[in-house]
Amino acid sequence: MSIAVESLGFFMAALGLLMLGVTLPNSYWRVSTVHGNVITTNTIFENLWYSCATDSLGVSNCWEFPSMLALSGYVQGCRALMITAILLGFLGLFLGILGLRCTKIGSMDLSRKAKVAAIAGALDMLAGACGMVAISWYAVNITQDFFNPLYVGTNCCCASQEDPTARAQLTYKTSTVVMPTATSDEGDSSFGKYGKNAYV
Template identity: 75%
Template sequence: MSVAVETFGFFLAAIGLLMLGVTLPNSYWRVSTVHGNVITSNTIFENLWYSCATDSMGVSNCWDFPSMLALSGYVQGCRALMITAILLGFLGLFLGMLGLRCTNIGGMELSRKAKLAITAGALYILAGACGMTAISWYAANITQDFFNPLYMGTKYELGPALYLGWSASLLSILGGICLCSNCCSSREDPTTRSQLPYKTPTVVMPISDEGDSSFGKYGKNAYV
């Protein structure tokens, strides 16, 4: 059962990593709202890398952000966190493949595999935490501008990419928790216990220096 939980956690975190990779280049991190907007035929949507505008004919024009240093601080921070999350996830994926007990790569011992699996689980948790922080930080700025009555710029709503990123981060964290908890609870595998050599206990009887002591306790008349 523990091997099944370990494998389930690995694939759960791998799916979360794949979804994080899809979230990063997704164009719909935020979408312009029609609430309080006079012109509703144009739609603006952005992500961490570029901004696009769609007119009433459905034609989209996109342009990259001109300068990274000219961007807002939270956009730069979200970029760094998302890239860090994906890198940590790939490292955890590699270590997890080596640490799974259902794989036989390099002929490693079970104790070493458990350490690799725990490290992979920790990396998955860190990757999910970085992704969750980036998505939540970006969403917080969207809602702050939306509910600010003094903000005169374009107001946006949460895009579908943010919900995808939240789900991906949650899957990555849950998969890492499954790996760590399962490996910590099964450090002493019962299969390895059965492989230990069994030695028959030996009982050493004390030997008296006087030879057979049963004859020395009685006199000769006791046997007549």
């Protein structure tokens, strides 16, 4: 294998590790925007570690997930996979430096350098696989929640198996307007974790 190919593989592994490092603390793994209510939070966003609410003025209020055992199983799994991916990526990058033929660290011959480079490449591929599984798993759960009619964050749904004759038999009811009344400081259970500045 040429030195150029080894160097390209090393820099690609470093770029992959950098992307994993940027992805893990990113706040926008899940974003929900709520519009149309009298009292509403403009945007709710979360990642694997905390959840935040931002109002229309741009004021944010965040809270960390209280307990690891209280989290969903897929969030715990995604955390473990992402941390494992970063650790494997660091180890692969370190071994990649040792395995490059253009580096002179110690008195390693070319055959040992080739073995170390192969181990580094395997670790980098394993790190990439862990990162892809974690991100895909999280995305699948977001998609399932979006299309779930019983999920709190979904406002409406249309059943694909709905009978059109049943829709035609629905009676029309006039709409009523309910004026909001003054309530105590207790908020809605779904948004009770945020302070008063999270509401518009």
